[in-house]
Amino acid sequence: MPELLYFGGIEGGATHSKAVICDRFGSIISKVAGPSTNHWVCGIPEVARRIADMIESAKKQANIDIDLKLQSLGLSLSGCEQDATNKVLENELLDKYPNLSKSYYVCSDTMGSIFTASPLGGMVLIAGTGSNALLRNPDGSTYTCGGWGAFLADEGAAFRIAHKAVKTVFDHEDKLILSPYDTSATWEQIKKHFNIETRYDLLDHCYAKFDKAFFASMCEKLSHLASAGDELCLHLFEDAGISLAKATMALLPNVSDQLLTKNNLNIVCVGSVWKSWTLLQNGFKTEIAKATNKFGLNLITLTQAMAIGAAYLAADSINYDLPRDYSHNYNIFQHIPPNDGSKTNGTHTNGTYTNGNGVAAKKIQTNGNGSLSNGKYTNGTSNGTSNGTTNGTSNGSTYGKSNGTSNGMSNGASNGGTPNGKYTNGIQAKKGLKTRANASPSTILVQDG
Structure with missing residues (x-):
């Protein structure tokens, strides 16, 4: 009887997380969802507990003995950009949850996305609750743009779109900056989302009771207003598209030729904001046209959870050749041809x-x-x-x-x-x-x- 070998991966965002377990043939045999696993928000001990809960649930779903250790567990998590804190998280898991996995591979959420689509590396553009852009070349060189959180970045993300909507209404009412667009529909949506009546009522949600995920969740409702033709919301999403294009352009000069397939670079687009591509595309395409590129761009979405990319990375880290077929892991939703600037x-x-x-x-x-x-x-x-x-x-x-x-x-x-x-x-x-x-x-x- 062949040895029972299992490999795990977790993708962790600022709002939600997903875990998968694969068998030795690379087939996903269980999937579970969980809460945020960003240690800057939750703390490392709490993140370790949430990871353990998800993997134990996934083991039960796959009828795996709860005490049977995974061969490896990849953790592609929001906030895991530093080797020092990544090592602290790994040690916390090994110490507090010894039967979870034999080994760990901890990296940022962007890395799992990239390696779900390619074994060589590539570019990922995250626009979910927050935003981040990362390029990983085959030689291991890495370049980033954004990813600094709500106070310093998140351009093009759901939180930034929602925040700009609120700020536009406040500035207009104060007559500080008059909006060229009617703000009434957006203000009504803000009041409904936060269950408030006045601007003063919103202060609790901005300070004492600030919840980034809840604040950002208003973005979906704003997308409905934009789709219905509201000019302010259309402007907000077009502006988000411009920001995402700028993040892309910041990384393009560093792209290795080895990442190109038929003279095209695949860019993995992750996050709920990309569901509103029809609202983003005018700003994105207009801005990206400023870049002079000798290669085309393929914007792609993953058809598998990026937790599988984390599982691939973890298996590779212990030199186990976990079978995989990358062509089944993504779809191209937009091709942008090369632009020579003429x-x-x-x-x-x-x-x-x-x-x-x-x-x-x-x-x-x-x-x-x-x-x-x-x-x-x-x-x-x-x-x-x-x-x-x-x-x-x-x-x-x-x-x-x-x-x-x-x-x-x-x-x-x-x-x-x-x-x-x-x-x-x-x-x-x-x-x-x-x-x-x-x-x-x-x-x-x-x-x-």
């Missing part, structure tokens, strides 16, 4: 004119020589002639003919300008505003909205 001005996307980098162009009109003080447009660089609405003059100068010597607002000009010069270089001009011949380059007329 875009053309005048592109029109979803009704918004964007410049060569895919950035929404500000509605600003300039003087006769077409220079713009923020540097996005200078003397009509890169004519965008595809839609006939860009660069109203033959030499690319904005709102005026060459050298700004004539009144460029009157009729556009030879290079595709529209009647009355309404569109120039992809920027919409306010009707009736004119520039003077030889106007100063620093003169900028701003159109509201």
Whole structure:
């Protein structure tokens, strides 16, 4: 009779955790759910107790003797980024729960995600209650962006989206920063979620009774408002998409060529916020278009719990070749092709004119020589002639003919300008505003909205 060998893995987030046990063939034979296992929130002794409870429940579910030790147990946990504290947790488990497992492999929650999808490493972008981005190259080099918690980071995460919603309402009511979007629906949702009537009632939830997971859980309700067309909530999710793209861009320069498959990098997207991809994608794609990449990006979701990646890492740490098929562990939900940086001005996307980098162009009109003080447009660089609405003059100068010597607002000009010069270089001009011949380059007329 073959020896009974079992291998475990736990993925631990700031809100929930999952545990799996595999047999020696790599098949998952039990799964259980549990509470947060972030030791910065719960403390190491409590985290060790919760881990023991989950593994004991998983053993019972698989009809494994409770005293039979696992060969290895991988712990891919939120908050486990430091070797010193990871070792303290391992020793706590070995000391207090001697029959749980023979050995442990402790790492951050990002690592389990990566190694669920590939044996070489890769990139993971977590957007759940909190957020974090990590790149692990085959040579072991690791790069991170974010992951500093609610007070210092969490951009693009559920907590940050919910927090920004509350802050926007408070600032608007205080008349500190007036929101360009109607705040009434968001405020009503905040009151329902926290069961409050006034802003003062919310202070308890922000301080004395602060619960990050509960605060963040409002994000799902805000996503419903956004899907129904609420402009403030749409803005919040688009902004979250921008933040997640920025975290990605921070790591891209460090990607090893060994991680590329058919010139594409797989990015593991983990967390409940990714369920709102339709709300995130405009901000994400617009921002990521600023990056110059020679390789494409595949955004992927895991079809297996990332606890299996933790189990793989733990088995590898004791040199046991646990069978696995990575192709069954993920799906690609978005492909973003390579971008060599050669875009053309005048592109029109979803009704918004964007410049060569895919950035929404500000509605600003300039003087006769077409220079713009923020540097996005200078003397009509890169004519965008595809839609006939860009660069109203033959030499690319904005709102005026060459050298700004004539009144460029009157009729556009030879290079595709529209009647009355309404569109120039992809920027919409306010009707009736004119520039003077030889106007100063620093003169900028701003159109509201």
